[in-house]
Amino acid sequence: MAQRTRADALTRERIVEAAVELLDADGESGLTFRTLTERLSTGPGAIYWHVANKGELLDAATASVIGGALAVEVTGTPQDEIRAIALGLFDAVERHPWLPPQLAVQLSRSPWSSVTPRIFESIGQRVSVLGVPESTWFTATSALVHYVFGAAGQNAANARVLARGVDRADLLDAAANAWEELDPGDHPFLRAIAGQVRGHDDREQFLTGIDLILTGITGAAPCGSTRP
Amino acid sequence: MAQRTRADALTRERIVEAAVELLDADGESGLTFRTLTERLSTGPGAIYWHVANKGELLDAATASVIGGALAVEVTGTPQDEIRAIALGLFDAVERHPWLPPQLAVQLSRSPWSSVTPRIFESIGQRVSVLGVPESTWFTATSALVHYVFGAAGQNAANARVLARGVDRADLLDAAANAWEELDPGDHPFLRAIAGQVRGHDDREQFLTGIDLILTGITGAAPCGSTRP
DNA sequence: ACCTGAACACCGTTCAAGT
DNA sequence: ACCTGAACACCGTTCAAGT
Numbered sequence: 001m002a003q004r005t006r007a008d009a010l011t012r013e014r015i016v017e018a019a020v021e022l023l024d025a026d027g028e029s030g031l032t033f034r035t036l037t038e039r040l041s042t043g044p045g046a047i048y049w050h051v052a053n054k055g056e057l058l059d060a061a062t063a064s065v066i067g068g069a070l071a072v073e074v075t076g077t078p079q080d081e082i083r084a085i086a087l088g089l090f091d092a093v094e095r096h097p098w099l100p101p102q103l104a105v106q107l108s109r110s111p112w113s114s115v116t117p118r119i120f121e122s123i124g125q126r127v128s129v130l131g132v133p134e135s136t137w138f139t140a141t142s143a144l145v146h147y148v149f150g151a152a153g154q155n156a157a158n159a160r161v162l163a164r165g166v167d168r169a170d171l172l173d174a175a176a177n178a179w180e181e182l183d184p185g186d187h188p189f190l191r192a193i194a195g196q197v198r199g200h201d202d203r204e205q206f207l208t209g210i211d212l213i214l215t216g217i218t219g220a221a222p223c224g225s226t227r228p
Numbered sequence: 229m230a231q232r233t234r235a236d237a238l239t240r241e242r243i244v245e246a247a248v249e250l251l252d253a254d255g256e257s258g259l260t261f262r263t264l265t266e267r268l269s270t271g272p273g274a275i276y277w278h279v280a281n282k283g284e285l286l287d288a289a290t291a292s293v294i295g296g297a298l299a300v301e302v303t304g305t306p307q308d309e310i311r312a313i314a315l316g317l318f319d320a321v322e323r324h325p326w327l328p329p330q331l332a333v334q335l336s337r338s339p340w341s342s343v344t345p346r347i348f349e350s351i352g353q354r355v356s357v358l359g360v361p362e363s364t365w366f367t368a369t370s371a372l373v374h375y376v377f378g379a380a381g382q383n384a385a386n387a388r389v390l391a392r393g394v395d396r397a398d399l400l401d402a403a404a405n406a407w408e409e410l411d412p413g414d415h416p417f418l419r420a421i422a423g424q425v426r427g428h429d430d431r432e433q434f435l436t437g438i439d440l441i442l443t444g445i446t447g448a449a450p451c452g453s454t455r456p
Numbered sequence: 457a458c459c460t461g462a463a464c465a466c467c468g469t470t471c472a473a474g475t
Numbered sequence: 476a477c478c479t480g481a482a483c484a485c486c487g488t489t490c491a492a493g494t
Contacts, residue, residue, distance in 0.1 A: 034466080044479095045480070048469075107385030112399070113403070117418055124417035138425060143436075149378035161338075174340075179345070209371035209374065213444055216443040217440055219444070260485085262486080276488075277458060277459070
């Protein structure tokens with residue numbers, strides 16, 4: 001078999017791009033060296049020339065997607081920009097619902113390198129112009145980033161179910177109905193909120209959560225300022 | 229080979245227990261049907277008699293661990309109880325750092341059943357006696373739960389690195405040093421907070437984040453003033 | 457009803473060989 | 476330097492057979 005011509009030469013970027021497409025189409029199980037080599041019309045050895053192993057490939061796919069989400073321009077008050085950045089990440093995770101489990105694994109390979117610092121920098125820059133003491137910046141930014149991760153993870157889980165053809169209203173209805181039939185003594189709270197679940201908007205609720213934390217950050221400033 | 233005597237009979241609980249032990253010891257890759265059958269002195273067919281497949285086994289392991297964390301008694305003001313429940317989950321995830329990726333996968337199998345409703349009920353019961361309008365309960369509880377998930381996930385990633393024998397101070401030092409050498413134009417925020425990262429306490433920072441959200445929920449009342 | 461263990465399809469990875 | 480593709484060890488799962 002002849003070697004590839006320069007036009008369709010294999011590059012790391014082309015491999016990562018194909019990996020993201022396979023992950024988007026069929027989830028984590030959709031990316032194997034078989035499907036990847038088939039799509040790229042090559043053999044496993046060619047992949048391994050450009051990428052050390054599957055973990056590094058998944059890391060690169062994650063960095064590529066998160067980097068794209070952080071690259072969008074945002075303008076406005078610091079609060080507006082934080083909302084826009086957070087929503088950008090939220091939407092990116094919804095489009096690529098394989099991200100959260102993969103990110104959780106990647107973080108444990110190198111928790112303070114890779115993608116987390118870029119998100120911290122992006123959100124933290126806006127926190128630092130919020131007018132709160134510098135001693136609170138790290139904790140305030142952590143709270144925002146952790147909330148974004150958690151909310152995006154839950155939403156991605158929903159997105160993966162919806163990708164299987166389930167209707168969103170049906171999904172929420174089924175949960176709400178089940179909760180309304182729970183024993184009031186054991187589960188008073190789920191019974192009480194079942195109605196709110198049925199009609200809620202995920203993105204709107206996500207932003208309300210961001211606002212809660214922003215209120216806490218700017219409102220709690222007098223308390224936090226006692227720290228050196 | 230003789231069948232098992234009644235004393236060492238295989239049960240679903242015994243299998244789940246062994247699975248948790250293997251996951252705790254060696255992470256997600258530590259649990260295979262080979263290691264599991266070896267530890268239980270049986271064959272794969274015996275496991276499949278009690279458990280449908282590996283996914284169900286992982287779901288059961290997750291439910292077992294989260295259930296244990298939620299079972300502890302907590303007393304105090306609603307805020308105190310929320311802090312205690314959140315910290316219990318945080319600590320459980322630190323002891324079982326394989327949880328976050330697994331939970332992310334499990335949620336996408338059935339996002340509104342399984343373990344999330346139990347956490348919502350537990351935290352939501354305390355939110356409902358915080359004195360805020362019922363229309364805000366669902367969103368407020370979501371914000372708390374998502375924050376807990378995100379923060380616990382990040383912390384679990386750290387825990388997995390530390391489990392490999394890395395010293396915590398060395399890990400934070402390495403990150404802080406790297407950030408202090410970044411270009412100030414590109415990464416002003418990471419440079420600014422590098423010093424705070426070095427000495428911070430994860431659990432304390434986690435609880436401060438909970439307090440930020442509680443402050444936001446109760447309407448930016450001065451810190452702690454709602455406590456009797 | 458509960459368990460055994462060989463067998464199967466599939467996976468990530470390696471590596472001698474080609475150009 | 477870059478790619479090929481057969482081969483290897485390991486994985487989850489099945490199932491005919493035992494008690």
